[in-house]
Amino acid sequence: xxxxxxxxxxxxxxxxxxxxxxxxxxxxxxxxxxxxxxxxxxxxxxxxxxxxxxxxxxxxxxxxxxxxxxxxxxxxxxxxxxxxxxxxxxxxxxxxxxxxxxx
DNA sequence: AGCCTGACTCCTA
DNA sequence: CTAGGAGCCAGGC
Numbered sequence: 824x825x826x827x828x829x830x831x832x833x834x835x836x837x838x839x840x841x842x843x844x845x846x847x848x849x850x851x852x853x854x855x856x857x858x859x860x861x862x863x864x865x866x867x868x869x870x871x872x873x874x875x876x877x878x879x880x881x882x883x884x885x886x887x888x889x890x891x892x893x894x895x896x897x898x899x900x901x902x903x904x905x906x907x908x909x910x911x912x913x914x915x916x917x918x919x920x921x922x923x924x925x926x
Numbered sequence: 927a928g929c930c931t932g933a934c935t936c937c938t939a
Numbered sequence: 940c941t942a943g944g945a946g947c948c949a950g951g952c
Contacts, residue, residue: 827949846934857947863933864949880933888933897933 830854831865838879841905842921843914845883852923863888879904879921887912 830853838844847859855861866877878900882888887897887908894912901908906919 850934855948857935858949859934860932860947861934861949865933867933877933882933883935890933893933 827853827855827858827861828865831862832875835875835877835880837924838876838921840876841919843879843881843901843906843916843919844921845916846880846888847883848922849880859883881912881914885914885916885920887914 831849834849834852845859846862847856850856850858850862853862862880866880869875869877878897887894887901889897889912898908898912901914906914908914
């Protein structure tokens with residue numbers, strides 16, 4: 824059984840550009856349905872130069888869960904992806920949510 | 927072991 | 940939309 828971290832990474836790299844997903848969804852796709860909190864903990868430990876699209880992961884409310892500078896960083900990344908993000912960090916899950924693997 | 931914390935989620939009001 | 944409470948899991952002390 825692959826470890827938790829690797830499974831999470833495997834899911835992250837599959838998130839298509841221009842889409843977002845939630846912590847809970849990532850955890851579920853990785854095979855750990857109730858580890859949403861741990862997903863966030865793992866992302867918090869990522870190096871700043873990581874290739875992983877950590878910025879495409881937001882909470883189930885469609886809001887960026889970060890604060891301060893981290894929040895702005897993620898928001899800019901999403902905007903660069905063509906995702907509409909409001910000033911408060913809200914994203915339209917209706918339009919940009921990636922639920923599972925389309926393939 | 928217990929207690930606290932967190933980039934979470936769901937339910938109720 | 941906000942606010943409060945409960946459930947959830949792993950890690951640190």
